[in-house]
Amino acid sequence: MSEPSPWAIEAEGLGKKYRRGWALRDCSFRLPAGHICALVGPNGAGKSTFLSTATRLVQPTTGTLKLFGVPVSDPAVLQRVAFLAQDKPLYPRFTVAETLRLGRELNPRWDQALAERIVRSGNVPFTARIGTLSGGQRTRIAFALAFGKRPELLLLDEPMSDLDPLARHELSGLLMAEAAEHGTTVLMSSHMLSEMEVMCDYLLVLAEGRLRMAGQTEELVPAHLLVTGVASGDDGVPEELRRQHTVVESKVTGRQFTALVRPGGPLSDSWETLSPSMEEVLLAYLRSPDAPTLIADEARIDGGQQEAAA
């Protein structure tokens, strides 16, 4: 194989149309390898459709998708990717040992020692049948299978959603440690915004099938400010604010306005400003599907030569 691609994912004009309409539309971005990326969006935003196209479960209607430079239309791509679906499908009648054997037989790059270590660190007996395990244990076995494959890219669809807080904490730690150990690129969809803030350093935000935001969190989040001040004008948000800055979301309470903005320059002293958390920025974008799209230069497929269209 030639030079490894620095991009774990490159999507260009990616779209998927079902009979009821577009589930994913005109999606263009790239994810540099080595990041842990959150895929965020309300239900029905196209997250699962995107993950399905990346794992060849669904064929895109338009556009192309490459993983490490290999188009997903090439079956060879499957060797480099592991996908863990939300319901963590495993054979309930298999024992843990049999499940790992399945992984070994099906995957040429299988790392048995690694998979066993993940099982052992949770004290899950190898003789237990999958069907008898707790949710946390089952997720652990699914992680063992996924990491045992030694993927370069791990795709997870809401991996922690059905776990109790203890198992969630333990398995998030396991996920992060293994990803750090092997330099695995991770893309995971989740609704747990505050947890994503610590775990992820890259963001993809989808809403209504379109990409709303993409880039490194440390670049995207500080590009926003929470502004409050005295309401004025027709809808309460001062004209001056709209003219010079990009307003993502705004709200008026009595005589006060609050707005999440992308400042286009210095802000007037008459307003109070605060730095929002990642969760606040994400919520604002999710609530405002009409807000202008924000794609960081690095995440653009053309390397940032063009202005992003709203």
Next chain:
Amino acid sequence: MSVVEFRIDRRSGVATYLQIVQQVQQALRLGILVEGDRLPTAAQVAATTKVNPNTTLKAYRELEREGLVEPRPGLGTFVSRTLARPDSAADALLREELRSWMQRAQAEGLDREDVQALLNSVLQERYPDA
């Protein structure tokens, strides 16, 4: 075994990598970390705190820039300088003076918040932008 464990406060509004930088500095000041200690690896930090490994590495780079730690390829990141000061005579004297000052404040009827506010304002005056 790692010598320190980081605690990440998600509500503090302080960037995660800065929290790690500050906690290492604090541990150095208190003598919890001394020269030659190995900092936990990014994977170890991730396992206990779920912090993104790139965030930990960023914090370590910042500490390296400050000359407090040095990476040894293949081995980890090691403390190269200590910040702990030996308990000097001046320290003991200052502490005694502060204690009697606080006694007076208490006698004047200042409560905890009043004292805190006073201390902070003088601190800010003397040591701007800490």
